[in-house]
Amino acid sequence: MWDAYKKGYKAYLQLEKSLSDNSVEAYLRDVDKLTSWMGIIQQPLAPSDITLKELQQFIQWIGNLGLTATSQARIISGIRGFYRYCLVENIVTTDPTQLLEAPKTRRALPDVLSFTEIEQMIGKLDLSTTEGGRNKAILETMYSCGLRVSEVVNLQISNLYLDVGFIRVIGKGDKERLVPIGTDAIKYMRIYKNDIRVHQPVVKGFEDCLFLNRFGKSLSRVMIFYIIKELAAQAGITKSISPHTFRHSFATHLVEGGADLRAVQEMLGHESITTTEIYTHLDRDYLRSTLNQFHPAFK
DSSP: OHHHHHHHHHHIIIIISOOOHHHHHHHHHHHHHHHHHHHHTTOOOOGGGOOHHHHHHHHHHHHHTTOOHHHHHHHHHHHHHHHHHHHHTTSOSSOTTTTOOOOOOOOOOOOOOOHHHHHHHHTTOOTTSHHHHHHHHHHHHHHHHTOOHHHHHTOBGGGEEGGGTEEEEEOGGGOEEEEEOOHHHHHHHHHIIIIIGGGSOOOTTOTTBSSBOTTSSBOOHHHHHHHHHHHHHHTTOOSOOOHHHHHHHHHHHHHHTTOOHHHHHHHHTOSSHHHHGGGGSTTHHHHHHHHHHHOTTOO
16 A cells, blocks of 8 residues: 555655655655554554554654664654655645654764865875876865765766856756856866866766766766775874765855855755754854953953
């Protein structure tokens, strides 16, 4: 019975919400957990038969599995998304998740690299190699533009407007945005594109892909993760580093410098400014040191 609901929900997420394959699979796994629970308690219910009481029992069950509050909240979000779909398709007439409370989570603040640390990492690149020149362009672009790793690997040559200092980025849900790009990033992107990439073989179908691996195809997200982890280790940086760290650092440095939050939201491609507001909380040490230095009563 639920296979038909899941199939319809999958199509809804792909076509109506334009979510990535990874996001679609994550939402479907949340629904799978709900149906698994019903199988365990031997109580197969249609979506319209599930009430707040059953959902509360389900949440208690996933809590007993040892899942963290963050994981529980993520699953609840997925179930809420499923019931929004059910309402749209008239599968249910009421939403039992409306009064469902998620466990309180403390939003973890990500590690942020200082400008010096970013320079130290980039300085470890061997620019005499093809990979070094490419990776220099990648890291300069990531820090200059605050791109998601998926946006970097999917960056297309036809979407570069370097003469006017912009690139067109395809973000989540295939939403496009124009992002300003700094002079250093433009410089090394041009060096890679004009002096390095032109000498590489390119597999058919990847002609417009900017950053290529040695086989002439687009880089994977995992590859960029390994590049950054290796550079961090070489630079002696012990923070928890990932490609997203460059995006966090880009946004944090902008906010610390006094950038308007709406402008940061636009450049990051956040749908809601609430997501961007996390960066107003990342610079607590910076604010405290400023108060220590300049406020007479803050000693």
